[in-house]
Amino acid sequence: MSSPSNAATAHWWQRGVVYQVYPRSFLDTNGDGIGDLRGLIARLPYLAWLGVDVVWVSPFYPSPMADFGYDVKNYTDVDPIFGDLGTFDELVATAKSHGIRIIVDFVPNHTSHEHPWFLAARTARTSDKRDFYVWADARPDGSPPNNWVSVFGGSAWQWDEATGQYYLHTFLPEQPDLNWRNPEVVAAMHEVMRFWLDRGVGGFRVDAPLPMMKDPAMRDNPPNPGRPTFHRPFGDYDTLIPLHNQGHPDIHGIFRGFRQVLEAYGREDPRVAIGEIYEFDWSAWASYYGVDLDELHMPFNFGLLGIAWKASAAARLVADIEASLPTGAWPNYVLGNHDEPRIASRLGSEARARVAMMLLLTLRGTPTLYYGDELGMPNVPIAPENARDPFEHRVPGLGVGRDPERTPMLWDASPNAGFCAPSATPWLPVGDAYTQRNVETLRADPRSILTLTRTLLILRRQIAALSGGTYRALVEGDDDGFVYLREAAGRRYLVALNFADTERTLTLTGVAEGTLLVSTYLDGGESLGDGGGSSAPRDLRTLRLRPDEGCIFELA
CATH class of the missing domain: 3.90.400.10 (Oligo-1,6-glucosidase; Domain 2)
Incomplete structure (x- = not known):
């Protein structure tokens, strides 16, 4: 059983839920077809209603946009496409008034070639x-x-x-790598961090940090006979094991330096560093917390992105993460982001996406949501001639383009889904799903995936066991059923997930009765097997779950 986090002393980034906004695609307010910071400000009431606590804003810095903002020309300003520093300050202040913190992307490995x-x-x-x-x-x-x-x-x-x-250049030729072995680079980039911390950001999502430290001897990488390196093909990159071009042990000193910058802002208002760590050796992944928890507060855990949709695979991943965590470290889970196919498309159905949302929001650790996943937004097919992502252009034929998961947020059923004016042309197409799958429509539907997501976020905020309690698996070797307990302050909750598209009956030990709080069906659980309403205690020793159903019970 994993150790709990004391809710009274847990930091805001441990208690909260992170919501990633890709600003180009969130809301356009000036008619150019590109989302902007003013659009994010306008939708903060929606995010507060939804129940998120932290908004991570993808890059908005001045940029030639060779990689849509991850090629930074000026680290301490806002690209006019998105607004200006005054608008950013307004964003931070308005978010704070809604009880939301803003964290920003920090892109330390490389600059733009125009920097x-x-x-x-x-x-x-x-x-x-x-x-x-x-x-x-x-x-x-x-x-x-x-x-x-x-x-x-x-x-x-x-x-x-x-x-x-x-x-x-680890990425595009337009993105030359900085030399982090030069103390002047370290000092300059620490000043960049302070610039945004002084403006009130809650911290940083650190982009692609592992390549920052390479083998100083620049030795060749060995061939990779077992391609691919990651959970999806990467073309030429998969032909070699990235042994010498990233993750040199000296990276730990760089992370400690980041942490020292953050710690200088005091424990009364702690700031956070979350690293984009694509590492699936969990021992190596856990090392980036630091031996004394003095490096990244959380290295992103991308394990759920690539596993087969089987309960046993999810349970095994959670067990591996819990076993790898250094004492006192805080876990986290991710199911989608701007580089990965949308959950609903990746898993093949909204029903599975609902179960995935319950999984994400009931595990121990900080969850990160990607904008639109609360709607079950699918990938939008992009014709080759309309592809914008440089990855797709440079590695053709593998389907690695990230445009399908970066398409505009679906706000309503009006033309362009309310993302931009009907007379404007969105930078990427909105697709065909928007007429029914949009915030306005789903918000009015008591059984929609949006309603489910909000319900889960409310429960997570109200129930200490779901945000900071212990975790213990009850069923974890079954390909279809994953069942686990969350407990805090003497109150116990059981989460039961059916990964199969057929009905399953699970035999549970160590539990007796429980009251259903929510089913992914959002129907009061009428078909769970005992005929009772959602408020009636149920015998959980034999638990019947409908196809693709997840349930949360409070135990007696």
Whole structure:
């Protein structure tokens, strides 16, 4: 049984639920077809109604948009597409008035090739900014310094004709890697963090941090005979094991430096660092909390993104995470983000998406929701000629483009789904689902997935056991049934999930009666097997679950 978090002393990022907003796609208020910060401000009442506590805002910094904001030209400003610093300050203040904290993306591995540092660095080898980036001579035959491959395909090295060296880019050539072995880079980026912390942000989601520290000897990566490296194909990147181009042990010192910057803001108003750690060796993943919990507050746990939709797989993952956590560390779970197919499309049905939502919001740890998943938004098919994602253009034929999960939020049944004016053209299509699957329609439906998500968020906020209690699995080896207990302050709750599209009966030990709080069917559980209403105690020793049903019971 895992240890509880004391609700009275838990930090806000432990008690809360994070909601990711991709600002380009949330709400357009100026008619250019691109979402903006003013749109996010306008929808804060909706997010407060939904019950989220933290909004993570994807990049809004000035950028040439080669990778839609993850190529940063200026770390301490707002791109005019999205607004300005005054609008950002208004966002933080308005969110605070709704009881919501704002965290922002921090993109430390690379800048844009248009950043003033890089423009200066490539003027001459003697430039005072030259060592802000990773440069290397060509091999004797003129080829790149080693075999490292870009995540977006092709060599990770770009030849710079003017200065006669290669520069490193883990992602696009337009995203040159910073040299974090240079203390001046460390100091400059710490100042970036302070700039946003001083403006009141609750902390950072740290983008792609593992490549920040590479092997200083720049050795070749070994071949990868067991492709793919991750849970989906990555093209050329999968041909090699990324042994030397990321995750060098020195990264722990960088994370400790981040933590020190955050800790300087005091324990009365703690700030958080959540790292984008695509690591599926759970021992290695857990190391980024730090030996003394002095590194990342939470390395994102992406385990649920790639597992087969089987109860046994989910249970095994949770067991592995709980077993790997350092003492006192706080877990977290993710089911969707701007780089992954939408839950409803990935799992194949809304019914499964409902069970997945109950799983996410009842496990021990901090959950992260991706905008629109509360609606069961599907991926939107994007014709090849309309693809915007550079990943799709550079690694064609594998379907790696991320446009389908980045399409506009569906607000109502009007043209363009209320995302932008009917006369505007949204930057990505809204698809066909919006006429029925939108906030306005689903909010009025007492059995919608939106209503279910809000109900679960309300329960999580009201019941200490769901946000900070202990966790213990009762059924975890069954491919269809996953059942676990959450407990705090002497009150126990049972979560029972049927991953199958057929009815299942589970035999439970150690429990007797319980009162149904919510079923993913949102019908009072009339068909659960004993004929009682939702307020009637039920015998849980033999529990019948309908196809794709999840239930939460309070135990007697």
